[in-house]
Amino acid sequence: MAGSIQSGLGLFFWGLAIIAFLMEVFALVDAVRRPAQAFPAAGKQSKKMWTIILAIATVFGLAGAGGILSILDIIPVVSFIAAVIYLADVRPALKAIGGGGGNMGPYGRW
Numbered sequence: 358m359a360g361s362i363q364s365g366l367g368l369f370f371w372g373l374a375i376i377a378f379l380m381e382v383f384a385l386v387d388a389v390r391r392p393a394q395a396f397p398a399a400g401k402q403s404k405k406m407w408t409i410i411l412a413i414a415t416v417f418g419l420a421g422a423g424g425i426l427s428i429l430d431i432i433p434v435v436s437f438i439a440a441v442i443y444l445a446d447v448r449p450a451l452k453a454i455g456g457g458g459g460n461m462g463p464y465g466r467w
Contacts, residue, residue, distance in 0.1 A: 371422070371424070374418075374421045374422040374433060375422050377418055377421070377422070377433065377436070377437040377440070378415070378418040378419055378421070378422040380437065380440050380441070380444065381411065381414050381415040381418040381436060381437065381439075381440040382415055382418075383440075383444075384411050384414075384439075384440040384443045384444050384448075385408070385411040385412060385414075385415050385440075387443075387444075387448060388404065388407045388408050388411050388443060388447075389408060391404065391451050392404075393405075395451050395454060395455075396447075396451070398454050399447070399450035399451050399453070399454050400450065401446075401447045401450055401451070402447075407443060407447060410439050410443075411439065411440065411443060413436070414435075414436035414437075414439040414440055415436070417432050417433055417435075417436040418433055418436045418437065418440075420432075420433070421433030421436070
């Protein structure tokens with residue numbers, strides 16, 4: 358009985374690690390697609406800085422999801438927090454100033 362609970366709990370935490378890794382990948386791809394000049398215009402760190410932070414977070418997130426790092430270690434948690442900060446603070450600020458990264462025509466995006 359105790360073994361099945363532990364394996365079920367391990368599966369649950371592994372699922373959380375996969376979800377966290379996917380969020381880190383999404384944040385990294387989003388940061389790469391944004392124009393570099395939008396970051397300082399929004400009052401945030403540079404695109405290069407956020408790309409480095411999110412790339413490192415994604416690598417450690419993959420290590421946590423892959424079982425290389427224990428899910429209870431602090432590094433995957435910090436990686437997830439970096440992605441959440443980008444998604445909750447930086448991304449909305451970039452969207453607010455129009456740093457969507459899309460193609461611009463003479464009358465706006467297309």
